[in-house]
Amino acid sequence: xxxxxxxxxxxxxxxxxxxxxxxxxxxxxxxxxxxxxxxxxxxxxxxxxxxxxxxxxxxxxxxxxxxxxxxxxxxxxxxxxxxxxxxxxxxxxxxxxxxxxxxxxxxxxxxxxxxxxxxxxxxxxxxxxxxxxxxxxxxxxxxxxxxxxxxxxxxxxxxxxxxxxxxxxxxxxxxxxxxxxxxxxxxxxxxxxxxxxxxxxxxxxxxxxxxxxxxxxxxxxxxxxxxxxxxxxxxxxxx
Numbered sequence: 001x002x003x004x005x006x007x008x009x010x011x012x013x014x015x016x017x018x019x020x021x022x023x024x025x026x027x028x029x030x031x032x033x034x035x036x037x038x039x040x041x042x043x044x045x046x047x048x049x050x051x052x053x054x055x056x057x058x059x060x061x062x063x064x065x066x067x068x069x070x071x072x073x074x075x076x077x078x079x080x081x082x083x084x085x086x087x088x089x090x091x092x093x094x095x096x097x098x099x100x101x102x103x104x105x106x107x108x109x110x111x112x113x114x115x116x117x118x119x120x121x122x123x124x125x126x127x128x129x130x131x132x133x134x135x136x137x138x139x140x141x142x143x144x145x146x147x148x149x150x151x152x153x154x155x156x157x158x159x160x161x162x163x164x165x166x167x168x169x170x171x172x173x174x175x176x177x178x179x180x181x182x183x184x185x186x187x188x189x190x191x192x193x194x195x196x197x198x199x200x201x202x203x204x205x206x207x208x209x210x211x212x213x214x215x216x217x218x219x220x221x222x223x224x225x226x227x228x229x230x231x232x233x234x235x236x237x238x239x
Contacts (some may be wrong), residue, residue: 003081036120037143039075039210041068043127047170048215054234058125065120066110068129072173073108073115075210076133078178080142081105082206082227087186089197096199100183105204108133144204151227153208160220174213181211181224185190189228200234 045058056063090098108115112133119130135143158181160173161175168176182205189199211224 003182034140036132037076037079038130038132039072039079041071041075041129041131041210042212043068043071043129045122045125045127046131064235066128067114067170068120068127069117069131070110071174072129072131072133073110073112074171074175075102075207076131077107078207079146079209080133080139080206081107082146082204083182084204085182085186085202087183087201088192089199089201091197098216100179100186100204102179102182146227149229151229152189154185154189154228155223155225155226155227156181156183156188157221157223158182158184159222165194169194174222177213177220177222178207178211182224182226185224185226186228190205190230192231198233198235200232201230201236203230205229222230 011184033226043059043064045064047057049061059067081104083104085103086099086101088096088099090096114134114136116132117129118132121128158175158177160168161180162168162173162176186205187194189196205226205228208225208227211222213220213222215221
């Protein structure tokens with residue numbers, strides 16, 4: 001009974017703020033439609049990460065709801081707009097360090113009217129939320145471009161590599177893990193497609209679908225699938 005009441009409260013909270021009518025509301029998959037994309041977010045009501053317990057513990061309904069919506073906005077941004085990247089692959093034998101930079105093309109803000117909750121429930125100590133994002137015409141063109149042309153897909157496993165002694169916001173920790181997964185996916189793709197390891201690569205990368213975050217030996221981890229467009233490869237011979 002508590003689970004049903006709590007789930008109803010969460011859903012009502014989300015629905016009142018963001019609308020609960022989804023274009024593909026009851027399809028429980030990470031599918032897409034020409035007019036909308038969707039994804040699933042999980043929020044731990046008793047979060048412990050990077051060796052810290054949150055200041056609010058356990059999370060209130062309103063905090064859990066806001067976190068779910070903030071994470072959904074971040075992930076929809078990564079799917080629709082993605083990042084430009086500059087990657088120095090690095091090579092130990094030449095004492096060249098690996099360096100990966102991501103620059104967001106654009107972002108979706110918390111409270112964007114295109115983001116709509118379609119379902120929410122409590123499973124154990126986790127809040128599970130499904131959300132749709134209804135695309136503008138310009139965003140529809142972007143999503144079409146990500147699915148066509150010279151895009152390639154790549155899978156990456158990422159970890160938050162920040163200093164465990166420094167208190168970092170929960171969303172920044174997730175972003176850090178996701179960006180590391182983008183680096184790993186880009187590296188794996190280049191290793192599989194280039195005969196000789198390049199010195200640098202430039203291009204664009206976007207999230208293909210919502211990932212699932214989890215804790216691995218005390219670290220925030222994420223397995224994610226990306227779409228990648230390489231626009232320039234610089235071999236070692238150029239330098």
